[in-house]
Amino acid sequence: MDALGHFESSIKERLSKELTSLGFTGDFTLERPDHEMADLALPCFQFAKSLRKAPQVIAKELCASLSPDEHIGKVWEDRGYLNFRVNESLLGPLVIHEALDHRENFGRGVPRPGRILLEHTSVNPTGPIHVGRARNPLIGDTLARCLRMCGHQVITEYYVNDVGKQVVLLTWALAHLTEKDVPPADREKTDYKLVGYYQVANKLMESSTEVAAEISQMTQRFEAGDPDTIMNVRRTVDMMLDGIRESLSSINVTLDHYTFESQYILDGSARDVVERLKASDYAMVEDGADYLNLEEFGVHGRDTRFFFTRKDGTTLYTTRDLAYHLDKFRRAEQLLNILGEDQKLGQKQLASALQILGSERIPECIYYSFVSLPEGRMSTRKGLVVYLDDLLDEAVERAYNEVCTRRPDLDDDKKRQIAKDIGVSAVRYNMIRVQAEKQLIFKWEEALNFEGNSAPFVQYAHARCCSILRKIGEYNKQADLSVLSDPFERRLIWTLAQFPEVVMQAGEKRRINMLPIYGHELASALNQFYGAVQVLRSEHQDARLCLVEATRWALHNALITMGIAAPEEM
């Protein structure tokens, strides 16, 4: 357990004893109020009824029976609350040494059993990734980092949609068209180039019955499981994926595995799912097409019918997704999916079908709302779209201009490196700082914010720590830390002490937006300390250096957990 946890549980235990002797048994809440007020607080209103005493009286009685000890620094009563100040002469040294000893691992949880397979991104490989879709990899990658920091073993995976008319059409296009048939691409990247081929082929298919027939035949061969056709399409998709991977990599997202949907046609497991579902009590047939009746599973109205084959007997996307989930459960104990909010019904149906198939586990899903533009929903066809690559370029360029005006002393390579660290991070931070369910309207000025609640703000605080530490070189890490007692130092220590708990909560509750919130809070505490307290050449230099370095590690680790660079200079 982390330092703060020891304090909290010790105080809670003592309270529990005192409450029992007053006649109260059961659970109670101990809260962390605003730090100005107290470190921990016990609202005594919750005991008033069963003890038949006024809250103020209870608080006073508890206060009288509790004296400061190893963990309690101060205890007092205030309008029905029992307030605590933790024993700061113990907490400070404990937390600071914890950070100084563990450095990159400060805040890391103990290893936990069981593998988590986290599926994220999984965008259809039909074109470059746009900012609407980018929310998925950013949430997924950040959650993966966070869970790993918590001590979990996490495998990340992209489920590649290489089945369907769109990708077949694209494959046809690559076989029958050349560069001169298509308009020039916006970028020298495969995902941009392929879009032109797709558009031209799509027009051809609409105007020519011959082309349409060829594509239809290809699709049929594909669904019949013809290995050559499937591998051919897969090669096309892989080209598209190269471009997507490049974009993901530029925002610091990489995935462990890519699983192709067509695999479940090739290996017959989608067929197995069909056979097993057909044999179930919930299976029905309409006009040759099979479906499940999910009325018993709480799926209402028209949605109760969940089709898993076409009338020609071929499998559907959802059937293959079932095979995929059964496969995933063979590879991991726990499944996590990051999905757009449009997938909710499908996942409900999928979970029901998994139960029918006898699976004891279902995936846990995290849904996010779509990112739209002020003009409306993003649409490639309407040209209402902002590509991730363009956003990143713009962010890095703006960051470069900022670096040039602020740090003319640096050489150009250094400036470019810092610009990249800052620009990319600003975009990442802004996407993950808002809870996933909230709908997001993309605005350039917000996405490129470098001040206030932003990545550069947190990075800047980290760079400030590094700058101080760089100037001093060696210092005495065994300095007496009890001298750290002014309000800014105490505030910083208190915030620092929260870090392990924040990582744990962010991971376990799947609320990664706690990370940027905390990062901002810690950076803010450091900046206030920095403005008010002299470190170098001060009376308490070494003790303060310990605090600065401890803060440096917490900031560093918070940034890395968010997938954000932690530059030592900016």
Next chain:
RNA sequence: GGGCGGGUGGCCUAGUCUGGAUAUGGCAGCAGCCUCCUAAGCUGCAGGUCGGGGGUUCGAAUCCCCCCCCGCCCGCCA
């Protein structure tokens, strides 16, 4: 029509699961702070019917009911 999710100062947002003290920050605005460890910073001011209405409670942004607004879904597509 049904289901799910969101609604918090001009704008963005935390807190809602697990009810508690003056509702968290940021942006924009106004007023200050660089002979001193990086001013991407700091200090101060101003700005709020927590969508609306009922209810439960000693106490509601938080729980329950009704309503309003916004988003998403309701294909033998993927």
